[in-house]
Structures are given as C-alpha cells and as structure tokens.
Amino acid sequence: MLDKSQPTIESRFEGCLLGLAVGDALGAPFEGMSADDIAQRYPSAQDLIENPPPEELCYTDDTQMAIGVAETLVKCGRINERELCKRFVANYSPERGYGAGAKIVLEAMVDERDHKVLAANHFPGGSFGNGAAMRVAPVGLMFRHDHERLWREARLSALPTHVHPLGIEGAQLLALAVGIASTIEAFDRDDFFASLAEKCQSQDYTDPLRKASLLSDVGASDVRDLALFGNGIEATSSVVTAIAAFAMSPNSYDATIGNAILLGGDTDTIAAMAGAISGAYLGITAIPFHLLEHLEDQEQGASYLQILASKLRAAHEKIAKAVA
Ligand code: RVK
Ligand code: MG
Ligand code: MG
DSSP, rough: OOOOOOHHHHHHHHHHHHHHHHEEEEHGGGTOOOOOHHHHOOSSHHHHSOOOOOOOOOOOOHHHHHHHHHHHHHHSSOOOOHHHHHHHHHHOOOOGGGOOHHOOOOHHHHTSSSHHHHHHHTTTTTTTBBBBTOOOHHHHHTTOHHHHHHHHHHHHHTTOOOOOOHHHHHHHHHHHHHHHHOOSSSSOHHHHHHHHHHHHHHHHHHHHHHHHHHOOTTTTTTGGGGGOOSSBGGGGGHHHHHHHHHSSSTHHHHHHHHHHTTTTTSSHHHHHHHHHHHHHOOOOSOOOOOHHHHHHTTTHHHHHHHHHHHHHHHHHHHHHHHHH
C-alpha cells in the first residue's frame, strides 16, 4: 500500500524542476550581494520566504539551460550532444544573464562557429564555473535508477560548455544528489554523504563533503556554518554548499532555499541547485503555493516546466523499465 507521507514520483519530478526554477528566481534579485546586505532586509530564511520581493519571480540562465537538458532527455532518452547544443541555441536568452565564458561559447554555437575550441581554451583547461551543475538536475532524475549511467550522462551534459574536470565533477555530484534525493524514502545523512563521496575523485569535493556530513539539522548545527562551503560562481565553491543547505534542512524546501540565498554571492545558482535536490526529495507540495503562483508562466514558465517534468518522468520510466 502507498504510504501517504511519501511523495509520488510525479510529485518528485515536478518538485525538482519547479524547485530549481523557484530557487533560481527567488535568488536572482540578490545575486552578487553580501550576506550582511541581504540580512538587513531579510534577517532569516523565514522572513524571505514569507515576504518575498513583490515582483513576478523570473528565472535566469540556470533554469533556461536546465530546460534544454530536460528537452534533450525527453527527445533522445539520453544526452545527445548535438541535440543538447541545438536546445541551448533555441533557448538562448542573453537577458537572463549567463556566465562570461558560457556566453562566449553559446554565442559561437548560435553563430555556428567552432564552440568546442572556445569551450576548451577560453579559460585554461576549460571552465570550472558552476554552469554545468546548475542545469544538470534533469539528468539526476532521468538516471536515478542507475548511478553509473547517471555519472556518465552528467559528464556528457557538461561538455558543450564545461570541459574542466572540476566543472564536470561538480555537475556529476549535483546530478547524483538529485538522483538519490528523488529515490529515498527517508533522509539518512550518513548514507547520503557516503554515496556522494564514493563517486567523487577530487579532494576539492571529497574534503568539503566530509565536513558537510558532520553538520546536523539547523538548530543543532549553526546555519552560519554553510558559509564555510563558499558562495562563489566556481563549482567547487557552490555545489557542496547547495548539497549542505539541503542536508541541513532535509524536511523543509523553504529553509533549504532561504538559507542558500541568505549566504549571498551566487544566490540564484546555489538556491537553484539546493531547490532541485529538495524538490526531488519532498515533492511539489513542499514548495509554497504563493511562490509557485508568482513564478513566471509565459512560454517556458511554470506550466511548461510542469509538462516537461511529466514528459521527463515518462522518458525515465521507459528506460528504467527497459533495464529491469
Ligand atoms: C551570471 C579562471 C574561471 C575558470 C578557469 C570563472 C550565471 C570565470 C549563473 C567565469 C551562474 C566564471 C554562473 C563562470 C554560471 C571558470 N579559470 N576562472 N578555468 N572557469 N572561471 O563563464 O555557466 O550568472 O570568472 O564558464 O559556469 O547564474 O566567468 O559560466 O552563477 O567562473 O553564471 O564560468 O556560469 P563560465 P558558467
Ligand atoms: Mg543565473
Ligand atoms: Mg548564478
């Protein structure tokens, strides 16, 4: 018999995509601000969630690019690089704000110039920005039943723009966090962090993951400890932060994204990543209705994301059934 307290798979897919978009859109007005400046207006996560800025919640590049990843998976059942680039080009909206290097690579794609050379050389060794991790959540949902495949497909989803090993590994880690969160019935901190650490290769991720695993729920641990993991635009100073924000408040979407935003810095992206994990675990009903209602709903807005989540679930069930 279905345990009523467990979100359905539909609810988890919707919760993940809309949780990402709401985190991104609520964090966007604070991107680049310091924690102290945000605290003057919003002393706590609860203040922010209960009294968000009155304007419509508009998402940024994080959600826009995650849409391209989800569309590719729905169409191809896997990350097909050609299709992914096609979706990135079709969805490219510079006004949503992209990373400086990502913008150059995407504009080369739009102009049909050699974007791969730019992705490899614009930054030495490629980009280690968090742009591959911010968009990867649909990969975590699609391959939640097969973590080896999830890890490989997350890498493929990063490559068009992020070829630096740390940019790739950040995306793999975030996808795995989403995959696990979308599957587990009850959050077990030790199991969760052990599964993540097991797949990681770089100390840039294993060390902070170990530290994050030692924190407990907000209240028992100090929420200010989240700042230790960074609030930057680099994958190494934001991916574990988002994971830690979720793990500190696994039963509250509000606290997860609110605490992520109150850190300042790359607020839209850290809240997008944390919100995707939290939504995948708690389901759509955990996202406050007044925030969902405020999320932009034209073209590829809230309603589109809901339909995309449903199509992604169908695509996932098809491949998961084929494996079983
Ligand atoms: C505007 C030196 C490097 C580097 C390397 C730095 C949106 C650069 C989203 C670069 C996210 C920045 C964010 C971001 C996503 C990366 N050496 N510095 N090898 N690799 N950086 O440009 O998609 O907000 O300063 O590839 O990862 O909301 O500009 O873009 O916050 O990290 O952008 O990396 O950015 P990019 P991205
Ligand atoms: Mg953004
Ligand atoms: Mg950002």
